[in-house]
Amino acid sequence: MSKEIQDTTFSISLKTLFSICAFLFLLIGEYIVLQKDISEAKNLPKAEVSKIEFDFNNEKLQDQIDVLKKELESIKK
Numbered sequence: 001m002s003k004e005i006q007d008t009t010f011s012i013s014l015k016t017l018f019s020i021c022a023f024l025f026l027l028i029g030e031y032i033v034l035q036k037d038i039s040e041a042k043n044l045p046k047a048e049v050s051k052i053e054f055d056f057n058n059e060k061l062q063d064q065i066d067v068l069k070k071e072l073e074s075i076k077k
Helices: 002-007 014-043 051-076
Strands: none
Touching: none
């Protein structure tokens, strides 16, 4: 059995080798771009939500919830 394993050959075509290399270059390039974007994002100021903006969004969401509750009640009837 070990002789059978030793006698097997592994062949890869030039087209397959080129495809693998192209894929690796693509992954490396994406990794470099991602690292650059991360370092740029670290330098940006933090987005702060003001109390007025938070209250407005909270009120808007509560209004939407109330509308959905009314629609649900009308569907149940």
